Amino acid sequence: MVELFDNCPKLERADVDSLYLGQGFESFEHRANTAPGFVNNFGFQNIPATRVESVSSSGGTSFRLGILALLSGLYEVVICAGVEKMTTVETSSALEIISMASDRPFEQWNGATLAALNALAAREHMRKYGTTEEQLAAVAVKNHENALSNEKAYLRKRISIEDVLSSKKICTPLKLLDCSPVCDGASAVALCRSSIASKFTDSPIDVIGTGEASDADFVYRDDLTCFRSTKLAVNEALEMTDLRIRDMDLIELHDAFTINEIIAYEDLGLCGKGEGGKLAESGATTVQGEIPVNASGGLKAKGHPIGSSGIGQVFEIYEQLTGKISGPRKVADANTAMTHSMGGAGVDALVHVFQIR
């Protein structure tokens, strides 16, 4: 929160009308209804403050609700935030907590953790489309490379394809380095009516599209190799603009597991069905490529503090579009960008589109 005001010195507490806080689980900190305490402890007096929860996409959901709240006309300035403090508990307990993101009777009770569900998606993608473990690994290698120059990233370590392939098996074909890490994180952005943005900043970014959709739990679906919620969300978001997916200059997308990034390429429309693996190894989604994806390092290497990730993506887009990033992960001449959040194994998805004013 300190950083929020650092980045936006003209914004004062009294300007803020409401807060939406994405948080995945009450169990990590043994505390529910976190939003009101959050705002009042930070000196915002008695403003409406609401926790929203859609596990991994909680931050994206918080952002969507902030948009709806402004459009409602009730508020002029809101804060959309996200938080998760996962290291309060042992890693084994963290995995037990995270398993709550999946269906109880048919997924949890059969031992299907989130890694297992995504491993099923990966296996089926390999079977149907010839996707390889090397292609999965290429996602991890790229995102670790990007994280190297991101001082906010958790895993700042260059890795090779061979490192990924030889890392500890988690759930075949996913290895340790195919998975995002358990970590702590918090993020916040201020969102205001377009007409008053110049009061608070000389470099406003417009949100020009928002999309959200849900789906049945993973094991109930016909096709395990795509996430319908992503497809519907990106369609809704792009329909609000006159843009197509290829007009994006950079994308921050959900890569909690490497297979997620490959499937997201396809669901977002960056390539045809089954071609995500090839796109991953082509280099087109590196920072220097045609369409940079997860220049921040992504959830994979920047880290995935569940409730925070969605807002962390928005922060990265803001920094990229306003030229606040230098060094190897700076995306050149970026004007238009997209974020993509996913809760559970595609149980819900949110897409937002941003543009320099």
Added chain:
Amino acid sequence: MVELFDNCPKLERADVDSLYLGQGFESFEHRANTAPGFVNNFGFQNIPATRVESVSSSGGTSFRLGILALLSGLYEVVICAGVEKMTTVETSSALEIISMASDRPFEQWNGATLAALNALAAREHMRKYGTTEEQLAAVAVKNHENALSNEKAYLRKRISIEDVLSSKKICTPLKLLDCSPVCDGASAVALCRSSIASKFTDSPIDVIGTGEASDADFVYRDDLTCFRSTKLAVNEALEMTDLRIRDMDLIELHDAFTINEIIAYEDLGLCGKGEGGKLAESGATTVQGEIPVNASGGLKAKGHPIGSSGIGQVFEIYEQLTGKISGPRKVADANTAMTHSMGGAGVDALVHVFQIR
């Protein structure tokens, strides 16, 4: 949900654009991100579905977000729902789970359960204003009386002042019959743009005011005998109307503990500060009184399935205002009504105002 369609046969699944689901805790059912599964299992295809959590007021928050969502212009029809299945776990575990509604370092770690915090409020109210245990008990007696004729109520049992006073001590001065019960429940209402309501029902109810506010955690406050969040929320809600609190024909308010109803009388403005106890024993808030409060039986006797309660209140108001209730708890000539939800010990509050069209 079946009942939702029973009560509104002209509404079809395809009409519903989005759902907001209030749920207090993921821990009862070991499942987070419940909203998407909820809608897709009920046959709503891929619509945006969001869980919101503010513990006891989650239902009220869900309703507020439904209003914002409609006002945003993105949606025409939304469902606001609430759910909690508390009996999945043992009662001792339920209390442990519910304790997450309070502050961890200064409340939970010192053993201050929700009952303990509300007992502090009661003790201080007794000390400052001379409120008596009999006056607290009068709230329970009234709400149990109302629940007798509510087939949806959990505790349908007439009780006397003496029954309350002699019931098991929970946290002095609160006894067992001063506390709402642990139980299961679910509720849902459909909300649409005012202009299209006649497509779905011949008896629409208008939502004419909404208010929401937050506060610091209980032990951090100067005055333990009032809840500022309620005062701010009711002011915001009434300011949207040309009405005053005394214009309400009935009120459903948060009475998880009897002291909550007494303090809510004062915070909502039904009486002066410190006069809530006297109002409780005066009979003015019975169904036949000047301003009926909790004609449903309230959280106290209808039951308090955490996330469901706020929407359950809205359902009661709908049934009362549309004349669907007969028998002893029917409020005569009711045109205007209010709901009041509270999360934790006044950590947040929501107020809504309703009127017959």
